[in-house]
Amino acid sequence: MSRARRSALAVAGVLALGATGTAAASATPAQTLPGSVPSWATAAHRTGATAPSTSVTFRVYLGYRDPAGAAAYAQAVSTEGSADYGHFLTPQQFRARFSPTARTVGAVSGWLRHEGFSVGSVPANRKYVEATGTAGRAAAAFGTSFAQFRVDGRTVRGNTTPLHVPAGLTGVEAVVGLDESQTLAHADKLADPPAGFRNARPCSEYWGQRTVQNTATPDGTTLPDSPSTFAPCGYAGSQLQGAYGLKDSIASGTDGRGVTVGVIDAYASPTIQSDLETYSRAHGLPSVQGHFRQVVAPGTYQHPTNPRHDPGGWAGEETLDLEAVHTMAPGADLVYIGAPNNYRDLDAIMNRVVDGHLADIVSNSYGYGGEALPRGYIAPQLDTQIQAAAEGISLFFSSGDSGDETGGVAGATPTPDWPASSPWVTAVGGTSLGVTRSDQRLFEVGWETARSSLDPATTTWGTPTYLYGSGGGTSRLFAQPSYQKGVVPDSIATTYGGGAMRTVPDVSALGDPNTGMLVGETQAFSDGTYYDEYRIGGTSLSSPLYAGMFADAMQRAGHPYGLANPALYAARGSGTLDITTAPLSTYPGTVRVDYVDGESGAGGYRYSARYFDADHSLTIHVRPGYDDVTGVGSPDGGAWLDAVSGYGG
Template identity: 35%
Template structure:
């Protein structure tokens, strides 16, 4: 019976059903055949809101500075009552699922949790789940359970059901690390300050003596990792007397229970005030599922949580921080963390350094959460991604992080910044930093190769939002069909690992396959849009305090209202007086336990082969696809005084 239904769906001969696009297995990995029908399973079914158009309209009204409803936010209970489906509509969805034998519970008004067997899940969604594995030579362990055809729902429920929480479903092999359920943007770490003679406390402090020259001159040693005070001063954020007091920022990434201790140790070492009692709230997981373990993706998440919390604290030392872990439940995903932030915290700023591209139906579930946040006075800030150079299958678009491509989030890109001895910004350019390795004989630098850069470009399937009209040039926004699309990033901040910030914590000493009880506090320099995003979230805490504690909610309309003003520094390509690009030598730890010098070129573009069809994100005058509107200044904060 189940196989017959799945076959019908695969043939596309089921007009009484609506497919959930993007839920079939598309990876080129080994199909081991159908999952046994008696295998237990748990999944999440996401529901639509009562009137999607009305939700979007109301979210715009409270977010647009030109609207009479601007800033008139609603309480979470008001939002729930106005937008949740009627009981009769939910009962229809429940009846469909229970009719297939699944057990159904309702943890909140946005979704249902179903438990049962894969045979029952197959019957409900008219598919057959298969067991997929990566070939042995890939080195990736674990199994992915997914159907070879898209899930589908009864046509009469198509407007009520948006998607499911996690397909493919990852099943990890015991004791083995597998490819992650979700992808976080984390740049490789660099040793910070461990050997002072191999790095500089500020730009140009020490020359890289004993190494080959560049354009006839000795390049400088890269910074050891800027401190928060250096960044605050260079960006003019310490001139307005604001510290984020009275504001709450949520960061979403699984953390260790040493997070508070680590932040305080780091604060002592970099000259930032310690956390006051109760300033940090740590939520191990949003739904009661077990916290992530190091070998199951937790190691990287713990580092991310440390970066995020210290970046926020460094820029806004008096802001409260809520660190929300990630769901490990089967069928769980990032929406659990976002829902928790809205339902159980007073955070008005939510920073996420996570990257993924949800399927269309699930993307709408995210849009609803973002719009709900806008109504509640909560803004979501996403990294644009590192490397950021993925052409999509529609042609012509340069994709950034799919989460950041939403028109209802603030997408944060990255820059490279040089801070001088006096603490002032010497120069800043878009983050695109190819690297040259030292030749084997140590007499020259080899050909450049890509080290990454900020993501950016036109988001797929997202029309141009109202706030980008007249600001984003058509050369970025125009689509092949003659329309205009959403372009990111919106803003930027320091992200280059070669000019990053020093981070300290216990996870930085660990690894995916080691015992956390053996880890100890250490420091490294980190970069990436994983850094720039929480740094800008800290800036927003300062700005909200500057405007008398008033929340932004969804901030993009207010940001674009300041386009071309002193509130933002227009970031362009930087060249030395000789006309050559700036370079710096950075020492990276190698597997042998030593340090290897690398020459970083601040070209403000990724070192990739360009074609007529595809171009990487770029930096230039005005709005661009690496830095958006630019980077904030002290004038950005003062622009909100009395507003």
Template identity: 35%
Template sequence: MRNHSRRAALAAGVALLTAFAAAALAAPASAASTGGGSFVYTVHPLSKFMSASAPAAFPTPSQCVAAYGIACYTPAEIRTAYDIPADYTGAGTSIVIVDAYGSPTIQSDLATFSAAFGLPYDSGTLHVYYPGGKPPTLTAHASVPLGWAGETTLDVEWAHAIAPEATINLVVAANPGGNVLDNAVQWAVAHNLGDVLSMSYGVDEAYIKGNNANNAQVNQATQIFSSAVGKGMAVFASSGDGGATDGFSVTNAGYPASDPNVIAVGGTNLFTDDAGNYQSETVWNDGDPAQCPFGCTDGAFGATGGAPSKLFAASTFQGAVSGLTARTTSDVSYNASVYTSVLVYAGFYPNPADNGFYFYGGTSSGSPQWAAIGALAKAAGVSLADLNAKLYGAAAAHPAAFHDVTVGSNNFNGPGYSAKSGYDIPTGLGSPDVAKLVSALQ
């Protein structure tokens, strides 16, 4: 998905991510397809520089607000906020993360991140696969690969933060072409690489609807996702960072999150105390001053996606709570705002001065963390077969398994949808209380 971010006083590396986002925003519809009839997936990691090295002690959320205008969260604080017990580690499970280009420093960056936050790490924590061959070396002018390096880093580090003893299998596609990334997913599924799979990328359905070649690509991808679900794998994708329209004049769901085989993850603003104890959540939407937290001092980074699909019908279990015949994103939600960000170590920049700890946000942060929660559930004995249907069932039978987000909307630079009690389009069933959710699924 394209992001709509504005940043102030950022490191040069983050400016490159911004340049990529702006290029995606400005691209006409024809730019979203390639010569082979395949669309191109894009990523939307949103970030702001914090420090070149780990401080003696990371600031608390309120200290971050005072210093940066942002409430930053460590792994321990996010685990506390979403009620992840200390003995929920994901041991014996595996998480598949699929990205294009990857990051040349992902192993060392994960080691640095793990050391900074007291997480386990060894040579078996992360395995990297290149089914289409290794991508070229990053350069300072390679804005698109740098954006994907940021996405890869966010995905891997925060899947590890939530399920620190799960094995992470990173599958790197040679480029972000739709068929290339879909083939990477197919390769991971065919090789049974994981219990869960995360895709923190997407393309607007507006680029697909009515294009026969792109619809053929979607049909192929749907078969891949269906095969994954048929094997008992849970598949997650981010709902997008451009609100309900993502820059179009009408509401517009993001794909592959809109595929009914995929669990679509929307975004929130998460508020905690300084120990990480959960206080509240609202719909992530920086475009509305009434919704953007802490004065929105760096401007509007984005807003959660979420809209009815133009390609897919609602499943029976979703239609029963949405009241719509169209498939809707989101199914669930998770902290996503840069203003309530997670901390990430990025060491992949060609200019070493740009490397360090960053505040990261976007719904692409939620997809790998929800996948890791799936791994936690698997380790606790939960079958992940048809997990999306089970999540809707758990929400109905055990409402306390989710934090019901009822405040805010995703009308970012256009029309949108409001949160309400129960299921809603921006935040789905809500965000997880992991201990209660796993119990409800057992």
């Protein structure tokens, strides 16, 4: 008898035992779901009980029929030299080989209905069953209790003991949504502009244009001589194409055409189409007409002047991601996939993208500040990432904007961010970038910023303190993947003792907000709502920039890659710029001017020095070769295109 058949019969027996969920659960042997208690659900964080009437929507995730086989196949089709290299599956083929069966779905759905839940959607790959009910019913059905916890300044719901399901439901892998771990997701973007944000002047159109020596401050404030260069106003168009050595190849037609790049964020901007067109005209990029579409659920859109419908500034995140991809792959097709919220559905949206094969490359500029998530929450996402690789889809994730997550505090526990730490995605770290007047890369160093504020009484900079930087470090969850063996130094891979572990990031590109990208979107200013531009950064810039460049390489290669890391690690050296500390002696940092009110000089100015690669208070450091701030490095023009596109050829 098959496992699915045994499950169905077992659940049928459960349904006959009693009229209430509690009776049925207590009368039937239960299996414990490992990793189902959030690490933050502790007595120290508890603030009170969850009201039994609280509405909960959750997904019961089902495991693959052959999880080891799915992972092995995904690895093989992405790795040069394998007999299966490049033999990617269609979504239909993947479902036929690995997806949970319809009988398993029916068994779980039947049990949920019996327990009093309303059963919702089931995706085509049958990866989960969605359900809605109350916290009280969930506590009875899953054999636990729920409480409220204060975590990272937020009050979130969590189960206090492991979840249980009937023994017959052997296909259940995890339950996502009963606890609110997903509310801890954040957009990896540090320069999140408020309504009507502008970058203050003076700023430089290219590196070194305006300095303390040749440009007066707007209010007559005297500044120290070093650092001397006012921060760039924001790089755009040919500046970024030229800095990464791709301007000529893009102009010659290697511009991502024929490749679809997806961007996943939460919510959706109602002005994104017009903003993309305006931005493209301003910076010498082609129109996106006929090459852009949005895939969003009804009600996902938010009004640009009502931030309550745009938690965390996700409209700006969407704008940044799409404009960055379009800059580096102006011929690629763009698809934006917006989750209807940033607290429950990002995992389901990724599953939708992968199972529908909505894109060849997907850039994701969100994450969690560390790996302290329930193992049961991580496992279903790993499954989706494995399906992506098996289908030839390459996933890129920003590595995070808070360094090693210690904040430079001695004794704090370092950690990379999730999902960047997954071995099935490409984690993109950040750099600080100087671009010349002729659109050449002058320097590129690791992005770890220390800030000094001006003391107006002495006109000197204060003591620098760590502010933000490229996420990275050594995972505590995942063993070292094959593509990192022989590349990552043991001093990094075995930093916690024991066997070698996965390290982050894999690669890097511009991320420093102080040398960031110029983006444009419709904003609400004090004198009206209209399009304007501002400089922005974060590894949420690094990821879409790199995804765009990878689209160029995919076009040249003429085939998809699946998991991109084997090709990217193979391209190190001749095709990748190794980021080191060498340029710091000449380019130690920059001077930044900010409006106090964020919009104009009417409220005055703030002055600060921003020092590059200031990682002295962190556990991650830039060094020759692979490092845990910039990975193997950043793309180096035509040599990088040749190396990546030639992989597997």
